[in-house]
Amino acid sequence: MLKAMDESKPPQRPVKKSTRLLYAGRRPEDQHGVVNPPVYHASTVTFPTVAELEAAQRDRLNRVYYGRFGTPTSFAFEDAVAELEGGDRAVSLPSGLAAITCALLAFLKAGDHLLITDSAYFPTRKFCDTLLAGLGVETTYYDPTVGGAIAGLMRPETRVVFVESPGSLTFEVQDVPAIAAAAHDHGAVVIMDNTWSAGLYFQPFAHGIDVSIQAATKFIVGHSDAMLGTVTTTNDLFETVKWTAVGLGICAGPDDCYLGLRGLRSLTARLARHQETGLALARWLEQRPEVETVLHPALPSFPGYDLWKRDFTGAPGLFGFVLTPCSKDSVAAMLDGLALFAMGFSWGGYESLILPTEPGKSRTAVPWPHAGPCLRIHAGLEDADDLIADLEAGFRRLEAAR
Numbered sequence: 001m002l003k004a005m006d007e008s009k010p011p012q013r014p015v016k017k018s019t020r021l022l023y024a025g026r027r028p029e030d031q032h033g034v035v036n037p038p039v040y041h042a043s044t045v046t047f048p049t050v051a052e053l054e055a056a057q058r059d060r061l062n063r064v065y066y067g068r069f070g071t072p073t074s075f076a077f078e079d080a081v082a083e084l085e086g087g088d089r090a091v092s093l094p095s096g097l098a099a100i101t102c103a104l105l106a107f108l109k110a111g112d113h114l115l116i117t118d119s120a121y122f123p124t125r126k127f128c129d130t131l132l133a134g135l136g137v138e139t140t141y142y143d144p145t146v147g148g149a150i151a152g153l154m155r156p157e158t159r160v161v162f163v164e165s166p167g168s169l170t171f172e173v174q175d176v177p178a179i180a181a182a183a184h185d186h187g188a189v190v191i192m193d194n195t196w197s198a199g200l201y202f203q204p205f206a207h208g209i210d211v212s213i214q215a216a217t218k219f220i221v222g223h224s225d226a227m228l229g230t231v232t233t234t235n236d237l238f239e240t241v242k243w244t245a246v247g248l249g250i251c252a253g254p255d256d257c258y259l260g261l262r263g264l265r266s267l268t269a270r271l272a273r274h275q276e277t278g279l280a281l282a283r284w285l286e287q288r289p290e291v292e293t294v295l296h297p298a299l300p301s302f303p304g305y306d307l308w309k310r311d312f313t314g315a316p317g318l319f320g321f322v323l324t325p326c327s328k329d330s331v332a333a334m335l336d337g338l339a340l341f342a343m344g345f346s347w348g349g350y351e352s353l354i355l356p357t358e359p360g361k362s363r364t365a366v367p368w369p370h371a372g373p374c375l376r377i378h379a380g381l382e383d384a385d386d387l388i389a390d391l392e393a394g395f396r397r398l399e400a401a402r
């Protein structure tokens with residue numbers, strides 16, 4: 001963490017996170033008063049003397065040394081992300097998946113065992129089942145609702161427990177403190193994919209997490225225009241993660257770090273709006289005869305609601321719903337004609353998205369119980385009434401094609 005990039009005017013404490021996020025990682029007085037940090041494009045960093053070159057080398061994880069180790073722009077972004085997540089230090093990476101694979105590689109070696117939730121993001125599973133398996137690491141998938149009973153799955157060689165809460169596509173809320181306590185009893189490191197909460201609605205380090213990952217591509221960047229990942233850690237684990245990123249030769253680009261930093265400034269305001277619109281859509285969908293169930297952690301009808309209420313402070317507008325059984329063609333008739341919702345995979349931008357999903361396809365620990373088609377919505381920043389009207393017209397097409 002560069003001293004020069006510390007918070008510009010440390011606001012008087014206590015100050016809320018939404019306020020601190022506006023200051024984190026910037027120092028206008030060092031930049032002619034310009035509000036935002038500049039974008040440093042750098043490979044070579046030069047040193048005037050042998051003594052200074054050697055001093056930089058000794059402390060190369062903490063200062064400007066070589067482009068791949070970081071620039072003032074990436075340090076500024078990392079400082080702000082550490083503030084957001086409530087951790088000590090962060091490492092920026094070129095994508096969310098790179099953050100996940102880097103964090104796993106940092107703590108796993110041949111002969112180790114990994115426990116990972118059955119509800120994890122599919123490319124995370126794919127990495128474990130292919131590349132990590134090839135390196136001699138064994139993965140076991142567990143029921144996302146396992147809670148403290150995860151103790152029964154721990155082996156002497158279990159080195160990492162990976163959680164993702166709520167789960168990708170299916171939104172099961174995990175009992176993170178119970179899982180973390182059991183994992184720590186067995187000496188394992190607990191890694192979380194915290195992308196859904198954006199780090200704003202779930203504080204990982206206050207709930208027992210050791211390493212928190214985000215696909216900053218999603219809510220942090222927030223405008224669907226950059227790929228970016230973060231790994232946030234405690235001081236103890238920081239060097240292990242940073243040396244892994246350096247060893248793999250992966251680093252985030254300066255322009256993308258800048259976009260991440262810019263996105264962070266409006267994160268609180270955007271997420272509040274995503275939350276409000278997402279809840280309006282979820283409540284409306286819950287009343288529809290075409291819908292069997294809505295998978296939204298902030299709906300009291302959802303099985304994970306009590307845990308969500310205990311551990312989270314909000315719910316952004318990413319959720320799922322299951323239709324009563326109907327044909328693939330009728331779902332296509334609904335989706336193809338939508339005017340405002342687009343279909344696409346990445347989410348977290350200003351624009352609303354809808355996606356048919358197949359959670360049953362990848363599950364191995366617990367079968368997916370629903371027969372009807374499953375959809376995922378990312379509620380964007382459009383007017384909620386306009387979005388509801390778009391869905392309502394979609395349901396008319398679905399019924400006509402049923």
Ligand SMILES: *Cc1c(COP(=O)(O)O)cnc(C)c1O
Nearest residue numbers: 095096097121193195215217228
């Ligand atoms: C999108 C996503 C990722 C991967 O992020 P990329 O930047 O696309 O690599 C990881 N985890 C979750 C939960 C995601 O939604």
